[in-house]
Amino acid sequence: MNPADSPNVNDAAASTVPANSAVPAGGSAPAKSAVPAGGAVPARSAVQGDVSDATVWDVVIVGAGPAGLSAALNLARARRRVLVIDSNRPRNAVTLASHGFLSRDGVSPMELRSLGRDELANYPEVEFRKTVATAIVRDGDEFVVTDRTGTSRSRTILLTTGLTEKLPALPSLRTFYGTSIHSCVACDAYEYADRPIALLGETDDLAERAIHLSQWSRDLIVFTNGIGVITAAEEATLAARGITVDRRAVQDVAGDRDGLSGIVLAGGEIIAREAMFVRPLWQSGLGYADALDLKSSADGLLVVDTEGRTSAPSVYAAGDSTSPGPQQLIVAAGAGARTANAINRDLLGL
Numbered sequence: 001m002n003p004a005d006s007p008n009v010n011d012a013a014a015s016t017v018p019a020n021s022a023v024p025a026g027g028s029a030p031a032k033s034a035v036p037a038g039g040a041v042p043a044r045s046a047v048q049g050d051v052s053d054a055t056v057w058d059v060v061i062v063g064a065g066p067a068g069l070s071a072a073l074n075l076a077r078a079r080r081r082v083l084v085i086d087s088n089r090p091r092n093a094v095t096l097a098s099h100g101f102l103s104r105d106g107v108s109p110m111e112l113r114s115l116g117r118d119e120l121a122n123y124p125e126v127e128f129r130k131t132v133a134t135a136i137v138r139d140g141d142e143f144v145v146t147d148r149t150g151t152s153r154s155r156t157i158l159l160t161t162g163l164t165e166k167l168p169a170l171p172s173l174r175t176f177y178g179t180s181i182h183s184c185v186a187c188d189a190y191e192y193a194d195r196p197i198a199l200l201g202e203t204d205d206l207a208e209r210a211i212h213l214s215q216w217s218r219d220l221i222v223f224t225n226g227i228g229v230i231t232a233a234e235e236a237t238l239a240a241r242g243i244t245v246d247r248r249a250v251q252d253v254a255g256d257r258d259g260l261s262g263i264v265l266a267g268g269e270i271i272a273r274e275a276m277f278v279r280p281l282w283q284s285g286l287g288y289a290d291a292l293d294l295k296s297s298a299d300g301l302l303v304v305d306t307e308g309r310t311s312a313p314s315v316y317a318a319g320d321s322t323s324p325g326p327q328q329l330i331v332a333a334g335a336g337a338r339t340a341n342a343i344n345r346d347l348l349g350l
């Protein structure tokens with residue numbers, strides 16, 4: 001440990017860190033990685049009286065989607081030592097092109113991540129670990145993060161692990177998901193303007209989604225699969241916009257290499273449609289953070305303040321795992337940047 005390596009002399013939180021906290025067995029210390037060629041390295045100030053502990057990360061970020069990557073970039077630029085743990089399963093991996101990210105409209109999900117990772121490679125403050133975080137526990141003023149490779153200590157935690165989706169159980173749905181079946185209206189409806197489309201869902205917010213979708217096409221049929229709820233009043237509102245509701249059971253979707261061609265009802269009838277939007281159920285997969293006892297909303301998403309602070313001190317969250325949306329790449333990246341700023345200021349006691 002070389003405290004003089006850290007610029008964080010004025011941190012309020014640092015002054016409470018036990019000076020000799022040891023890294024647990026199998027744990028790692030923040031890397032003093034070599035500077036990549038051409039990389040910009042902030043000068044390390046050798047300030048007297050620095051009490052921060054180089055065996056303890058300033059921030060461990062769990063999840064490296066746009067929220068985590070953007071937070072890591074901004075924290076590195078604030079000269080924070082950051083460990084990023086990521087299992088590399090982007091929520092939107094099934095899609096070929098992501099839309100609506102300024103300057104990257106149409107980019108593939110993996111390319112967007114790769115661009116973000118490349119930028120972070122210029123910052124020796126950041127270390128990546130490709131693995132799965134399995135537990136986080138508070139230990140005094142610090143946290144112990146366990147992943148499949150070992151443990152690490154950190155002064156703060158940022159959770160950016162997004163969501164996973166549970167889709168209606170139609171046998172062929174995943175064949176077309178990401179190409180002609182989509183979940184994000186704002187991301188993908190533009191490509192189907194004025195074309196025959198379907199909305200399928202098994203929840204009670206289908207009418208609102210249908211009205212949203214009608215901004216792009218009014219040649220729209222809403223399929224409830226006999227489960228989703230649309231009231232008589234809502235059906236009348238939809239009808240006034242030219243939207244049809246079909247409450248029959250759905251058996252599957254039909255299509256070929258060119259994409260979706262129709263919705264297959266139980267009994268075999270096929271209703272021709274060129275694309276479908278589906279309302280998934282979302283799961284936050286935050287079990288690894290259970291010991292932190294964080295407040296969550298009724299739908300299982302983390303409750304945060306406007307700057308990403310959760311209900312637990314020094315624990316932050318950003319991106320899709322917080323409520324509410326819109327669930328979009330640029331929104332997640334923005335939330336990551338905003339939360340990074342809050343973490344840095346909180347560590348300084350501002």
Ligand SMILES: Cc1cc2nc3c(=O)[nH]c(=O)nc-3n(C[C@H](O)[C@H](O)[C@H](O)COP(=O)(O)OP(=O)(O)OC[C@H]3O[C@@H](n4cnc5c(N)ncnc54)[C@H](O)[C@@H]3O)c2cc1C
Pocket residue numbers: 062063064065066067068085086087088089090091092093094095097098099100101131132133134160161162163165177178182183184187188285288318319320321326327328329330332
């Ligand atoms: C099919 C589809 C298409 C989409 N298309 C678009 C689009 O065109 N435009 C748009 O703006 N938005 C789109 N979205 C939404 C967009 O993908 C999300 O809003 C965005 O990815 C959220 O970013 P995030 O950083 O919060 O989480 P994510 O991008 O989901 O990243 C979370 C990361 O955390 C990791 N992780 C999870 N658990 C753990 C763990 N325990 N340990 C370690 N790592 C973990 C995951 O592997 C993942 O890498 C789409 C979504 C879907 C499902």
